[in-house]
Amino acid sequence: MIRKENERRIFSEEVLYMNHKQRIQKAHKQAKKDFSMQKQDHHRQAFHIDPPSNWLNDPNGLVFFQNEYHVFFQYGPYSVSEGARHWGHYKSKDLVHWKALPPALAPGETYDRDGCFSGSAVVHNDQLYLIYTGHLDDASPKETQCVAISEDGVNFTKYAHNPVIKEKPRSEFSEDFRDPKVWKQDDIYHMIVGNNHDGSGQALLYQSSDLLNWEYQGVFAKSVGDQGFMWECPDFIQVDGDHYLILSPEGMDGVNHKSIYLQGEYDQDQKKFNQVSHHLIDYGTDFYAPQTFVDYKGRTIMFGWLNLWESSFPTSNAGFVGSLTIPRELHSRKGKLIQEPVEELKKLRQEKIEVELAGTVEQEIEQKLEVGEFDLTFHWSKGDEFVRLFLRTSKDRTEKTVVSLHVDSQRLSVDRENSGEGDTSGVSMPIDFSAKTCHLRIFMDRTSLEIFAEEGEKVFSTRIYPHEDSQAVHVEMGGSNPKLNLQAWKLRDVMGGIYS
Numbered sequence: 150m151i152r153k154e155n156e157r158r159i160f161s162e163e164v165l166y167m168n169h170k171q172r173i174q175k176a177h178k179q180a181k182k183d184f185s186m187q188k189q190d191h192h193r194q195a196f197h198i199d200p201p202s203n204w205l206n207d208p209n210g211l212v213f214f215q216n217e218y219h220v221f222f223q224y225g226p227y228s229v230s231e232g233a234r235h236w237g238h239y240k241s242k243d244l245v246h247w248k249a250l251p252p253a254l255a256p257g258e259t260y261d262r263d264g265c266f267s268g269s270a271v272v273h274n275d276q277l278y279l280i281y282t283g284h285l286d287d288a289s290p291k292e293t294q295c296v297a298i299s300e301d302g303v304n305f306t307k308y309a310h311n312p313v314i315k316e317k318p319r320s321e322f323s324e325d326f327r328d329p330k331v332w333k334q335d336d337i338y339h340m341i342v343g344n345n346h347d348g349s350g351q352a353l354l355y356q357s358s359d360l361l362n363w364e365y366q367g368v369f370a371k372s373v374g375d376q377g378f379m380w381e382c383p384d385f386i387q388v389d390g391d392h393y394l395i396l397s398p399e400g401m402d403g404v405n406h407k408s409i410y411l412q413g414e415y416d417q418d419q420k421k422f423n424q425v426s427h428h429l430i431d432y433g434t435d436f437y438a439p440q441t442f443v444d445y446k447g448r449t450i451m452f453g454w455l456n457l458w459e460s461s462f463p464t465s466n467a468g469f470v471g472s473l474t475i476p477r478e479l480h481s482r483k484g485k486l487i488q489e490p491v492e493e494l495k496k497l498r499q500e501k502i503e504v505e506l507a508g509t510v511e512q513e514i515e516q517k518l519e520v521g522e523f524d525l526t527f528h529w530s531k532g533d534e535f536v537r538l539f540l541r542t543s544k545d546r547t548e549k550t551v552v553s554l555h556v557d558s559q560r561l562s563v564d565r566e567n568s569g570e571g572d573t574s575g576v577s578m579p580i581d582f583s584a585k586t587c588h589l590r591i592f593m594d595r596t597s598l599e600i601f602a603e604e605g606e607k608v609f610s611t612r613i614y615p616h617e618d619s620q621a622v623h624v625e626m627g628g629s630n631p632k633l634n635l636q637a638w639k640l641r642d643v644m645g646g647i648y649s
């Protein structure tokens with residue numbers, strides 16, 4: 150793996166000799182203590198999940214259990230630089246207001262000593278099952294699949310006969326064998342696991358009737374052309390009748406990490422997914438390892454990690470690193486995966502601002518908007534029109550993050566050159582301007598922007614780390630005959646109360 154040179158075991162001897170319950174208690178105590186000191190930091194997200202303290206990466210085990218949503222995540226409670234991964238745990242009744250629970254999994258068994266890596270959750274016989282990868286740094290097998298079970302959705306017991314899949318199915322496959330995603334179909338549990346064979350990523354299929362005894366079924370899907378050497382976090386979904394395979398390939402197109410979805414056909418008899426095309430899930434600079442689940446309303450909902458392994462992490466000095474995206478409801482439209490912010494996020498809305506602009510203008514919209522939502526409709530006619538939205542702008546206007554739409558170049562771009570701390574690279578994505586109007590929804594938290602374009606067909610997620618006083622919003626518009634309708638809402642801070 151490219152990044153894993155700096156993987157460290159942050160385990161003191163003391164922790165290794167504790168049992169699972171004691172390790173959980175220690176991590177929980179640490180989290181509460183750190184959070185109480187860090188919760189006022191101006192880089193703390195207001196409505197996104199970030200860790201109580203220290204490190205967060207992939208979303209894990211997304212599930213609706215006993216009337217509540219549960220989100221778990223890869224969590225390093227003792228260090229801002231990864232450390233042996235635990236599973237952090239938050240729950241919510243509405244996907245908006247979250248409560249922090251004790252971590253669900255702590256590493257330390259012979260089979261997961263160096264990390265309880267990513268995985269998924271299912272409800273079976275009224276119990277909550279977590280299916281995860283036990284990771285060992287310098288061993289063979291390096292990665293095995295394990296189970297932990299809970300009656301109350303809070304306290305988890307690791308299965309006494311772990312691992313439930315003790316080794317990769319073929320000796321010629323690589324030792325990278327992780328991130329089980331489980332779903333039920335025709336009363337049989339199916340699991341896909343990410344793997345690599347001969348330098349190509351692939352997903353392996355298993356089946357079980359009880360989540361404890363698994364049988365290998367074969368290669369479910371594999372790379373066609375350059376789709377990376379390892380497929381992390383595979384997720385197979387059916388949405389609006391269409392099948393998609395979501396992947397986080399390493400090394401695709403010479404890029405260390407990106408997340409894509411494969412559109413294609415599921416051949417149930419052959420137990421294979423045959424891909425037809427692949428597409429980026431998110432065009433931004435910070436998005437990886439998404440996972441989905443189906444809730445009690447039948448919605449397929451996805452969370453992603455709102456970073457990349459390559460991202461810079463300016464908040465490490467403040468003692469916490471990493472966020473999850475907002476929950477996004479998935480749909481299928483003409484072979485494309487559509488992402489929409491879940492409806493419940495409207496509960497965050499407070500004061501509303503609305504402006505209508507036309508022609509060439511430069512205008513301050515608001516002096517203080519740190520955490521907000523924007524709904525913007527841009528009309529154009531000749532094709533030389535543009536609009537620029539300046540977010541998190543300082544009084545002297547030197548600090549700013551600029552979101553622009555250019556009809557001429559058919560692109561949306563985000564300029565982070567003067568955004569504050571952190572990465573400054575700007576990125577753009579293609580936009581279809583054939584309709585004469587362009588509609589954007591933007592969710593802005595203290596250190597992130599998520600932009601939904603083309604009614605959810607294109608999404609752009611990025612991190613910014615501005616000064617806390619940079620809060621003004623401006624608009625600049627120009628060209629032959631542009632018009633803009635902008636609605637914005639200040640959003641409330643719900644994450645400050647996760648332990649209350």
Ligand code: FRU
Pocket residue numbers: 206207223234266267268282327328381382437438
């Ligand atoms: C993806 C990933 C997974 C692994 C986890 C470890 O970001 O590398 O493949 O299970 O992170 O934290």
